[in-house]
Every structure is written in C-alpha cells, then in structure tokens.
Amino acid sequence: MGNVTAVPLPRGELSWGNDPFLKCNYSCHVAACQTGCAGLRPPTEDCDQRCSTTGADDSCRQGCHAVLDSILRRIQVVLNTVQAASTFVQGQGLRVDWTFEQGFSPVIGQIAPNVSWYTQHRSLRRSSPSGWRWTAVGAQGFRGDPPRTTVFLPDVDDEEIEIRLAVSFKSHVLASSSSTQKIDAAASPPQKPVISASLQIRDDQYLICWDEFLKVKRSYRIALFDAEDEEVYSDTVESVCHAFRHLIPGASYRATITDSRVKDSTATQSVHVELQKLDTAEKKSESLLLANSTHIFFLDSVDDYLLGTDPVELPLRLPENEKIAAIAAAAVNQIFIGTSQGKIFRRELGSDDPLAEEIGAPSTDGAPIKQLAVDFMQEKVYALFNDQVIRCDFLTCANETASSIKGVAQLAIDSWNGYIYYLNTQGLLFAQPLFPLTDQLAQLGDTHTPEAIVLPSPAAAITVDYVVGQLVIILQNGSAYGYDLVDHSLKNMRESRLSKQSYADVVRLVAKNGRLFYSSKCTSHPSGVCLYGEEQKPDTNAKGEHLLNLNPYLYSGELVDLSWLGDFERPVTVPQPASVGLITSATSAKVTWENPKLYPFQAPSDTWRRLQYECDLTAEGAEETPEHFLNITGNEQLISAISFGVGYRANVRVCWRSVCSPYANSSSAAFAPYQENPVITYAKVNDKFEALGVLGEKLTSVSVKPEQLPTKADESVVFDSFTGNIYRSNGSESTVEWVNDSGEVIGRINSAGVRWLSLMPNRAILLAASRYSVVAYRLLGTIEQQFYTCESNVTECAQVVGMATDDASGEVFFLLEDSKGAIQLFTASQDVQQPYLVATVTNFPRITQLLVVKEKLMFVTEDGKVGFCDKALGNININYATTNIVQIALNLTYTANEQSFEFDGPIAMGSSQRHEVKWYVKPQFIRGKILYKITMHRGPSDPNPFVDAAISHQYFIPSELLDEWDSKQKFDVVIDAITPWARKSVNGTGLFAPSKPPTAPLHPKLFVTQQMTPDGQRAFVQFAWQEPKEWNGQPFGYSVKCMEDEVLSQLENVTRVKMYSFAVKPGAQVSCQVAATNEPFEFDTIGVYTTAVKADSNNLNPLIKLFAIDATDNLVEVENWLNATTKRRKRRQAPSVTQAVDFIDDKLFAIRKESASQQLFLLQMSTVDVDSLLLKVSIKGDVGQVLGMASDWLANRLLVVGNGNIYRIDLDDLKSASLVMPRKLLALSSSARDAKDLLFDPFTNTAYILTTSNALIAVDLHTSTEENLSVTIDCLKEKPLKAIAAEFIWNSPKSPFIYALSSTGLIHFNPTAKECTDVEVDWSQITGGIDAVSSLSLADKDLIFGTPTGVTLYNSTSQKSSDVPAKNAPFKSILAVSQASQPYPDRSCFELPPGGDIDFSVKNRGRSGAIVTVTPPTTAAACQDLSLPQTEYEVLFKRRDSEKTKHVTSFENTIQINEDVLDLDTDYEVAVTWRNRFSQPKDLSRTKPLTTGFGYPSAPKSAQAYSLSPDTILVFWSLPDRPNAPLDELRYRITVQSSTQAAAAAGGIAYADGKFAAASSPN
Secondary structure (H helix, E strand, O other): OOHHHHOOOOOOOOOOOOOOOOOOOHHHHHHHHHHHHOOOOOOOOOHHHHHOOOOOHHHHHHHHHHHHHHHHHHHHHHHOOOEEEEEEEOOOEEEEEEEOOOOOHHHHHHHHHHOEEEEEEEEOOOOOOOOOEEEEOOOOOOEOOOOEEEEEEOOOOOOEEEEEEEEEEOOEEEEOOOEEEEOOOOOOOOOOOOEEEEEEEEOOEEEEEEOOOOOOOOOEEEEEEOOOOOEEEEEEEOOOEEEEOOOOOOOEEEEEEEEOOOOOOOOEEEEEEEOOOOOOOOOOOOEEEEEOOOOEEEEOOOOOOOOOOOOEEEOOEOOOOOOEEEEEEEEOOEEEEEEOOOOEEEEEOOOOOOEOEEEEOOOOOOOOOOEEEEEOOOOEEEEEEOOEEEEEEOOOOOOOEEEOOOOEEEEEEEOOOOEEEEEEOOOOEEEEEOOOOOOOOOOEOOOOOOEEEOOOOOEEEEEEEOOOOEEEEEEOOOOEEEEEOOOOOEEEOOOOOEOOOOOOOEEEEEEEOOEEEEEEEOOOOOOOEEEEEEEEEEEEOOOOOEEEEEEEOOOOOOOOEEEEEOOOOOOOOOOOOOEEEEEEOOOEEEEEEEOOOOOOOOOOOOOOOOOEEEEEEEEOOOOOOOOEEEEEOOOEEEEEOOOOOOEEEEEEEEEEOOEEOOOEEEEEEOOOOOOOOOEEEEEEEOOEEEEEOOOOOEOOOOOOOHHHOOOOOOEEEEEOOOOOOEEEEEOOOOEEEEEOOOOOEEEEEEOOOOOEEEEEHHHOEEEEEEOOEEEEEEOOOOEEEEEEOOOOOHHHOOEEEEEEEEOOOOEEEEEEEOOOOOEEEEEEOOOOOOOEEEEEEOOOOOEEEEEEEOOEEEEEEOOOOEEEEOOOOOOOEEEOOOOOEEEEEEOOOOOOOOOOOEEOOOOEEOOOOOOEEEOOEEOOOOOOOOEEEEEEEOOOOOOOOEEEEEOOOEEEOOHHHHHHOOOOOEEEEEEEEEOOOOEEEEEEEEEEOOOOOOOOOEEEEEEEEEEEEOOEEEEEEEEEEEOOOOOOOOOOEEEEEEEEOOEEEEEEEEEOOOEEEEEEOOOOEEEEEEEEEOOOOOHHHEOOOOOOEEEEOOOOEOOOEEEEEOOOOOEEEEOOHHHOOOOEEEOOOOOEEEEEEEEEOOEEEEEEEEOOOOEEEEEEEEOOOOOOEEEEEEEOOOOOOEEEEEEEOOOOEEEEEEOOEEEEEEHHHHOOOOEEOOEEEEEOOHHHHOEEEEEEEOOOOEEEEEEOOOOEEEEEOOOOEEEEHHHHOHHHOOOOEEEEEEEOOOOOOOOOEEEEEEOOOEEEEEOOOOEEEEEOOOHHHOOOHHHHOOEEEEEOOEEEEEEOOEEEEEEOOOOEEEEEEOOOOOOOEEEEEOHHHOOOOOHHHOOOOOHHHOOEEEEEEOOOEEEEEEOOOOOOHHHOOOOOOOOEEEEEEEEOOOOOEEEEEEOOOEEEEOOOOOOOOOEEEEEEEEEEOOEOOOOOOOOEEEEOOOOOOOOOEEEEEEEEEOOEEEEEEEOOOOOOOOHHHOOOOOOOOOOOOOOOOOOOOOEEOOEEOOOOOOO
C-alpha cells in the first residue's frame, strides 16, 4: 500500500487532518515505518515498545505489524503441513506423533528458538461441550528431517477427539487445522456416566438414560437402593437406558450407574428416584375378541375358562363373499377386519349399524389378509398378506405404503418406540423402524436395514406388552421370552413359572398387563385351533414369582384370530420440544421448535412419530389471553401483529395423541421497524442458493448475488454497502482480498488464519479475526487496532469463535470459548477501545458466522441453522424450521457513497507555477479527506521512482529533485487518490519538468530620459540589459524589480524584451535588478537577479535606440550601438520591401510592400522589441510607392509622400480597422514630387521634402503652399543635398533645427529664421570621407552617418568617432528613437470647448436616417500653428419619454445616420459631445428635436362585403387608424379565396373626400 502504510489514518478518524506532515514529513513517516519493519528483538519486545520513540508511532506500528504478519503467515504456512497420528498407551494416555513434511527442517530450526509449541485437544461431545485444552511440547521440540515430535495427552476421556498443533509467538497464537482422532474403546479409561434422561414412566416404573460416548458397546453395572440404602435390585446391562420396574408407588430410591470395569465408585453416577402417584384415567371395560370367518365375539371374563357365559356376538355385516381373515382392535370402540379377499374394514362399536365400513382395498391382488397390527399412536394399521406388509391410515388405504421386505410371517408394532417387529417364515426375529410418515412412498427396508434380534431358537409368535415394557416372544420350542423395549435385553420371562407346560404350536398371541392369551394348533378341536390363557397360581417359585398354568378355554367354535379390545396403554408423558426459537421481524413472529429428543432405545429419526404441537405468544405485561394455536403438525407457527419495543414469550408443547408435554418457551422482542428486509439468509437447496428473509420467507430481490458467496468452509465474505466491494478471506492461504464488482482484486492484506470478517463501511473499518486474535484494519490495509491476542498465560487463552460489528454504534463484538467450553462475549468500540466482558453462557451453539442486525446478534450454527440473540447473549433463539443455511449477509442497497469521487481531467503541469503538478477530483473534498500518493518516473525503466505524499490536489516538485534531474526532464507521474474507502489512480505521461532557471542577465544599465508632455516634464527610467550566458532552455523572458527611494515600486515580468520603462518623480533615487526565465513566469522559475544598478532621475542618461532600412530593404535594429558592437537584430520577414520607418512615443511604424501581392501594409511594432508585431493593416488608395514618411506625434498620425501627393494616416482610425485609407492633404508641385526623404515640424504644421534632385522643399500644410529652401536660404544655394535630419531640442516643444549633408559638408540651420551654421566634422575619421556617407541621423550629441560598411558614430563635442559594422550596408535610412525627441506643448492647446459651446444641426434623412452637422471646435490663437489631433464627435439620440439612447461616433463633423439605425416615426432628443486624445468629454451640448419618418400603416378598419351579382362582390373598408404615410400614397392588397374559382379577379377604386376616384386612378 506504499505511502498508505507509512501515513495511516489517525486512529478513529476519517481524515488525515489539515496537515499530517507538519511535524513529520513523508520521508519522516517512511523512516518510522522502516524502523518498525526492522523486526522485533525476541523474546519480549513488542510493536508498542519499538515504536514509542520514533516520532511517528502509527507509521512505525504499520511497519512493525507488517513484519509481524509476515512472520505469522510464514508460521501458519508451516503449520498447515503438519500431520498427526495417535495411539492410546495404557498408563500414559494418548500418544500423538506430529510430523512436518520433508524439507521443513531449516524453517522449523529458524523459528523454533522464538516460539513455543502446544498440542491442543477437545472432546467431540455435543451434549457436553468443552474448549481446547493445551499440552506443551517438550523443550526439545521438533527434530530431524522430516521434523517430528511426540507428546502424551493423559486426560483424554473420549473415543473421538479433535487435536491440532498450536504455536505461540510473543502474544500471538496460531494453530493448524484440526483432525479427528479415534481412541480404542477398550483402552480408554472408565468415565462417570452423564445422565441424559431421568423420568417416571408408570406408577411403578422409572426410566434413566445416560450418555455413552464410545461407539463400542460397554457394560454398566446398575443398582437400586431403597430409602434405607439397602440394595433392592442390581443388574449388568450393555445399554445406556434402563427402566426400573415393579417399584413401590410413592417410594424413594437411589439408582447408581457404574462402568463395569471399575471396582470402586470413582466412575459411579447416582440418581435420586422419587415416585409420584400418577393421575390415570378410569379404564373402560376390556374384552378378549375372538373371530371366526363370519363373526366376532366378546369374551368379557377372561378368567371363565369353562365359558359359563357364552361370548357375546358383535353385530357385524360384511359384503357378500367376504370372510374374516384377521382382526385387530385399535381402541375400546374400534375394530379393524381383514378379509379373505384382501380388503380391510372398520367397525365402530358405538354405532348401531352393523355394517363394517371398508377403508380400502390394499394392493393385495385379492390375496387374503393374514394379520392386522395397529399403530395406535400414529393411527396406522399394518396388514400382512402374501408374506408382505402394507400400511393404511385408520380411515383409508388411499395413501398406503408398501414394504420391500419379503417373507414376513407375523407382525408386532411398538407404537411407543417406533419399531415394527416381525418374524420371517423361518421364525427369525427382526426390528425395523416404523414407516416414515413424511414420505408416503418410502418402503420398509429402503432407508433402514432391518436389525436381527438373536433368539435361542426360532419364534412362533410375537406381541408387545407396554405394561411390562417387553416384546413377548413365543419360541417354537414352547418357551416364552421377553425383549425389553428399553435396554433391549432378552430374558426367559416364564423360567421356573411353568410346571411341565409349554407354549406349544402358538398361532396368534395377545398380551395384557403381563398375562398372555394365545391360540395354538390342536387336534382336539374341530377347527384344529384352540384358545389358551395364563392363570396365576397362589404358589411361588424361588424368586417369589407366582407359578402359572396354561389353561385352555372350552371354546368350541372356529377361531380365525384374536385381539384385545380396550384402551391401549399410552405414555405417561412426552418430552417437551428439545428447543424453541422465537424469531421476530418488525411486525411478525415465527415460533419454531425442534421435535422432542428421542431416547436411545427409540427408532432413529422423527419421521415415524405423529406429533402435534400447541403454541401461543404472550406479550410482556399483556392482560388478555393470547391466541392459542392447536394441532400444528409442522415445526413452525407464524404469528402476525407484534409491536416494536415489546417483549414476547413463545410457549410450545408437543402432544402425542392425548399425551402432552410440559411447555417449553423462549423469549425475544420485535425488530426495529424497517422497509426492506435487513438481512439475507442463504440456504443451499439441491446445490442452488435460495435467498430468505428474517423469518425464513423467500426473497426475490436481493443485493448479494449467490455467486458472491463463499465456496469453501474456511472462507469468510463481507459486502461493502458504500463501494460494492467484496472482502473475502481464505484461512488456508492467510490472505484477505477485496474485489470490485468487476472481479478485480483491488487490495490485499496478509493475516494468518483469518476465519471471521466483519465490516463497518461508514467507519472504513474491516475487522479480521483468527483463532486467537481480533484485529481492526482500515479499508486501505493499514492496521487500526489489535483488540485481542493471547497476552498472558497462553495455555488459558480462549479461542475466538465469532466476531461481528455494529456500524451504526461502532461496537465490535467477539465471542471467546474458554477451556471449559463456556462462551464469553466481549465488546469494544472506538470510544471504549479496551474490550470488556459482557456476558458468559454455556448454552451458546457453535457457529460459523456472526452478524449484527438491528441491535441484535444473528448467527449461523455449524449444523446450518440461523439464530438471534441480544447483545448480551440473552434470549438465544434459533429458527429450527430453516436448514442448510450457508451464509447471512446484510441486505445492502448500494447507494451513492458520499465519499465517492472521480478524477476530473488529466494531470496538468505548471498550471500556476512551473514546478507544480496539479490534478482535480470531483466532487471536491475538504483538505485532508484525500491523501494523494505521487510517484514520478523518469521513464519506464526508472529503477528508483520518486515517491511523496500530499493532502491537496497540487504538488510542487522539490528543488532537490529538480537539481538531480536534467533541465526540462521528461517524466511520467502516477497520482493515487486515497480516501478511507477507496483508491483511484490517474497517469500523466510525457510531462516535462520545468527548466532550470537561467543565469543572470549581462550588462544591466539604467537610462534616465525626460519628456515634455502635455502635463509638463516627466522622467522615464529605461532599464536595459543583455541575455544571460546560459538559458538552460528556450528563452522566455525577464523579471524586473525596481526600487524608488528604497521602496519597491516596480515588479514586472517582461516577455522576451531586454528593456523596461517606467515613470518616476523627478529627483528619485532608482535601482533595478533583472533575472531571466525560460518558463512562464512564476517566482520559482526565475533565475538569479543581477546586482542592482542605480541612478538619479535628475541625471539624464537617455536611452536611444537605432533602426535602419538596410540595402536589402529590410528593417533592422542595431543593438549595442553605443558600445560599438557589431550585433544587430533583424525582423524575420517574408520577401518584402520596407519603404519607410518612423516612430511615435514607444511605437515603431513601418510601411512595407510584400513582393508576392505587391500590397502595401502599415506595420506597428514596439520600439522596445522590433520582433513584436502589434498591428498589420492593408493600405488602400493611390499612394503607390512611398518615398518618405514622417511622424506627427501631436496629431497621432503619419505623413507619407507618394504618387506626387502628401497623405496623412490617422492612427486613431487603426483601433479596430483591418485596412487604412490614407487621406490626401495636397498635391505636390512637379518640383517636389520626386521625393526621397521627408521631415515634419508639428509645431508649424510644415513638411520638409528632400527631392532626388537634391533640393529641399518646405510645404506649409495650413496654407497648402510650397517653398524651395534651396533657393530661399543662401547657405543652401547651389549645394546639392544628400541627406537631411531634424533636431528637436529635447523636451522643448519648438520647431526643429535641420541638419543638411551636402558633398561639401554638414550644415545646421533654422528653417524659420533661415540662419545657417556649418558643423565641424573631421571627415578623415570616417572611412571614405564625406563622399562615403549616404544617410544621416541624430542622437543627442552624436551624429550618425550611414557608410558602406555600417554606421559611424561621431560625437560633435569630443570630435571622436566609432564604427559599427553591419551586414547589408549601406543603410538607405537611419532612425534614432528617443521619446525625449518628441516633446509636447501645454495641454491647453488640446483642450476642447465645453459641451454648451457645441453648435450643430440635425435633420431627418429618408424615413429613419438623419444628418448631423457639427461646427468644428476653435483653437487658441497661440496654438493655431500646431498640428492638432483629430476631434471625435459623438451623437446621442434619446427617445422622448424613454431612457433608450443610441450612440453614433465619427471623426467627421458631418455625420450621416443610415436607414434602420433609428426607429421609424419616433421623436428623439439629439445631443452632441466631442473628445480628442488629450481632452475627454465633460458634458453634452444642448438637445435638439428630431422626428423620423413614417413606418407601415396599421390594418384597415370595418371591412365589409356585399354581393352585387352572382359573380361580383363589393368590398369596402375604412382608413387605418395610423396611416403612417400620406393618404394618397396608401395602397391595399385584397386576397380572395373561393371554393370554385382558383384565382378570383379583384379590382379597386380609391375613395377620398366622399367620392370615388376615376377608374383609371391607381388602385
């Protein structure tokens, strides 16, 4: 998990806080984590001790636990390979041999010094649970290869136990998988029996059962002692139940049961026996039934052997040809009759109708019924025919059940204990459970193999006597045996009680209250069958038993069958339901229960018993009688209308026929109300999962899919309601993985032997429990808290047997099983972090899963049932009606998690600072809610990526890393956004680190320039420098810091320009520094600043820049020309010709013709950077070749000479124009047309033209007159001029002096005074002399001469020169630029009159147009000679009675307002204002009215039509309300629609002044 482990969430928090790196940065956290990873020094050091001094305890603890988990996982892997074998050694106990796989010796040897080994074992008895008991492995441990060891367990007392190998490492215990070990029963030590049942079953009988833990039969010595502790009975039995009979009703006894191998009382169990007087119903009259083939008789007095009273005939009518073949009485008033044709009839004795009711014709194929046997407790009758058995209900044979067993000769039914006893044709005796009631198609012998009961010899007849608790068996040798129905012992029941008599040739047998009646074959009777009964004599034998006579009855009739008619013996009581579960929802309750436990002597399974249940639900404090549910045949009852907050008690009892048990009960309370079923219970039915609700009802829509459920026994699965992730543990692999909905594993922790998982999604906590630990993890994989380990006395450590969490309250619950099998519930929370004991119980079932549902604990038992209890293990309830449960899960609706997020867009580099990496997530979270892991690679193969962490969505690459990297290092970055719930990533590839800052610029200089502005003198500071020595990348720009009087006044970023200008107050002390950057400006991308250069604003040191048009007609800037260097700059241009260049303020203008299109363009550039093209517009008109250009900075225009004219280009027109139309000022005379240079004096509005004939012409633009100065000024006469230049005195708003260069020298003159002065120049200092000079310019005291090799600078004061070589020389023209050379007059010359002085006229033009004519402003007399800036006029049209105003601007004083600008037929108030570049509008003129022309007329009124003839209609109407035009100009359009005429003709005549116009008039 990388930095997540190093920077875990603070305990109990869901945010990393505002700044988790304030005291300990990421590297500090990583170092602390690595300290924890260093391992623990054995044997006592733990993670808390190791990490207490690191400064980042939680980070250290993560590393420590990671190493600990790794060690434990390794140990668990070793444990998973161990094998066990056991042998019982007399006197020593169970010997267990542990063996590891071959090759594990080195691993065992490595871990052995730090661990302790234990053998754990526990009993497998479910009725007597026990926990794990520990036996230490000897100090020698495991030796050899394969590693092995032996341990003896002396206290093993069961035939089957579970054993496993455990390892203790520090406070952690791990265990191998358990295995079952069987112990030789003969060698196992004697045990004290545990009583499982003790109850009175008759007035004189008492039943005791005990657990037999060994499957091999073991004999027990039983004894009974009276109140004086005299032994009154003893016996040795091999069963685990015994019925003590023939006791004295109301007496007290003590019974003992002892393992027969023990001679003393160490393994003796005693039971107090107290006989109560039982309530028995008064018995009705009983009779012996005798049947011949046609009649049935009652023998009321069974002691009347001579039949002094004839048997009473039962009125009976059977269908014709039906003969009686067998009879069986089911009760005192019900007899079943089997016939010779295979039918069964029922005769109700209470009915006067002698007709017997046929209940059905079983599938006998007409074969006679040989015997009927009644199961009176289940109300079934069994019929024997053709050696086979079928079963019918008392009322019908429609649902008969057939037996698959053949060769049955006789039946006896034990209705109490669920057995069919039968004799086969060889006289062998077998026992078989009764047919199951739940499966009508099941056949006898299909599910249970009949058990043979060994007899001394073959049997002849059998019957059941419930009073003595025996199956009475008459053997073919004439002896009588009793097979005890409880302990299954076989005894001669008539031994020594008969004198020379035997039960010979018995055919049918009946027993009642220990007395036998039977029929036997005899030759003395005409029918060949005689009737006998036992008669008790007063004499006794040696045992005190009365002797018996077998007396024949003097019954002379045919005897087909006999039966006993009377109330059959029923059990005195029935055990109550084994368990009752009360399962509640929010509104309903389901009461479920388990059938009463079967006694060991009863037939296995409950399928043979017909039980019915009674149930009710009682609310706490309720006064009304609850509804009582009767005759319930299943194991559940749904009860509706329960209330939340009320406690309920369910009462259930079982009834078997009329015998009912005591009530069993259970208590619970309703769930809190809910809309959706809060939990899903999954049952596995036929290898398919079925989703059930709280009460076991089927669910059709669930949130957890069956395929998401665990497939292995040692797996645990929990589901995240926030993200939809699944958390799955695999105990054998010691891992916990979380998987997203696509099946992708997105997280994993290694934790040894995890068996239980639970999730608190709101708190981002995952609980994992193994056998001896409970650990809370964050969903990010970091450890949060260790709730439970074996910290003390490891051999007493309790095992974790269940764990769950309550997300709402934050509680953690876990169950521990101690060594005695008691279950302890512990709980903890984030508020109470130390677990505390809540409850201890001994009756909690072993479970596979635990869950918190609506303030209850829900669990799945090992046998696949689901149950609930409260949070203190009270009111334990299990749903006994639902089985095969494999998983329970909260029914979670995956709603949008408030904490979910996505990356919003790609990773950006240098958004605000050059070393910033930035990204965005949506929605935005408060700081600290997301931890970002930043991983940077210098390429796919980078072995050591840089890793850091942040809590904001931007990261600044550390300078230390940038120093290691190359400038503009290409790199990839991965941003992992981590919340307590999720982790998402975004990649950025092909990013570039910022360039390393450049070195400091070279040669910084300060220039101070003063300029006369309209507002007076101002000082300009111009700070210039040269490029740095190393750019470390592509040049980008410079950053300038300037101080004015030691206060920071300027902090500017200047892009690609090596000069910076700003105004200062006069006399200020100025200092400046500059630094270079090769990235967009950020403070950390700027290189080293230069040493500050300083200047005084009063000490003028102006910056002059030099531009030229070279021999290739390109515009060039000559750089460093004052330092006499040869470096220059040239604009990169398409093939073109630069015709002229000049400047105004800091703007440079050039006129260029592009060769491809021959189009003239006006270019605007900055004087600071000639490469920066600010504007490019096409020049239209007839200018043609531009021969010269001069700047008129006062009027903000350029003057050009071309095509024999002087034009002006108003720069105010260039604000938004894409082309410019130069305005013609005047046509030049023929002598001035051929110009080659142009100067302009804005203070007199005079242009000076140097012609190709070397004459100088002055053109007065006020008067449009010319003067040839070469004629009128004496010093110019007869001197052909080569070049001219104007010298404006710096900061003096006056006309210039003109320098004129001729072949004889340089002249300086005042054109106004016409005075000349020769300028002394040492021409010898100029290469080639004066003849080589082709162009001229001025820069303060320096004369600049264009020469064939470049330029020569000549200082007129020092008379010294310097050459600046240049390519493409000679220069055709040279321009020296300094703002000081363009002074301005006072602002008063430019002030416009107030608005009130504006005179204008306005009139309507057309319908919605207008013409506004404004009288131009007047100029002060002192300023009339100046070239003044353009006046811009603004006209405002305000609608009358409205605030709606339209504005129209123009530089012309006559303003044309086009159609559609104004509204039609609208009254306006018109006002005018004006402005120029130095004078802004102050107020408006007086308003004048204007009404625009008409618009469209409104609709005609009152149109009517009359029929004048069959084909003519007259249509007429009234004038519209608003004609909006002269009436004679109105025209109308008539549209006619007709169903019979496609286009009807229409004509019209105008009507005015009450008359129709002539027909020929317009219509």
